[in-house]
């Protein structure tokens with residue numbers, strides 16, 4: 001049991017250091033990831049809007065040609081109006097002229113709507129482009145910070161993790177399980193040194209007999225209050 005206790009103490013030392021490394025990175029990994037996602041999503045949004053603008057421009061050209069065609073026809077009808085020989089013919093051409101005018105107005109309205117839509121998309125793209133530029137600047141500097149933080153700690157982290165798995169094999173599975181469960185729940189370590197006569201995890205006072213037993217360092221003892229495994233790092237109060 002004493003050997004297992006020693007291994008557990010080593011394990012929590014490693015986890016303590018891993019925790020420090022993680023804290024050293026701070027929010028950088030999460031920030032970099034979310035900024036990368038933001039830039040990518042804005043870029044794809046802009047691409048979609050640019051495609052839509054392409055379609056709108058095609059529609060606008062189509063309507064322009066249509067309006068031109070109708071205007072030519074309208075001109076012809078107007079010329080014919082001078083050449084009519086009967087009232088009936090005059091009425092028929094007048095009707096055609098009115099119809100053509102209405103059609104042109106309709107087409108112009110549609111075209112106007114397309115122009116408005118295009119302007120709106122262009123403004124959105126402009127805003128997104130500004131956002132991309134700002135976020136990219138911040139992303140570049142955050143990436144550099146993360147890179148240097150990683151460069152400082154990657155090797156140490158790998159060594160710690162490899163030592164961790166070596167220690168794993170030396171600890172009885174049920175105890176390891178208990179430790180890992182506590183570690184995950186506490187987001188850190190599963191074993192702490194007592195501080196004076198108190199649990200180092202929840203700071204509640206331990207019974208005197210428990211403190212004595214923990215200080216003997218040859219039994220696995222858990223805190224009656226928070227269940228965290230206890231040891232003594234040798235520091236007096």
Ligand SMILES: [Zn+2]
Nearest residue numbers: 199202223226
């Ligand atoms: Zn406790």
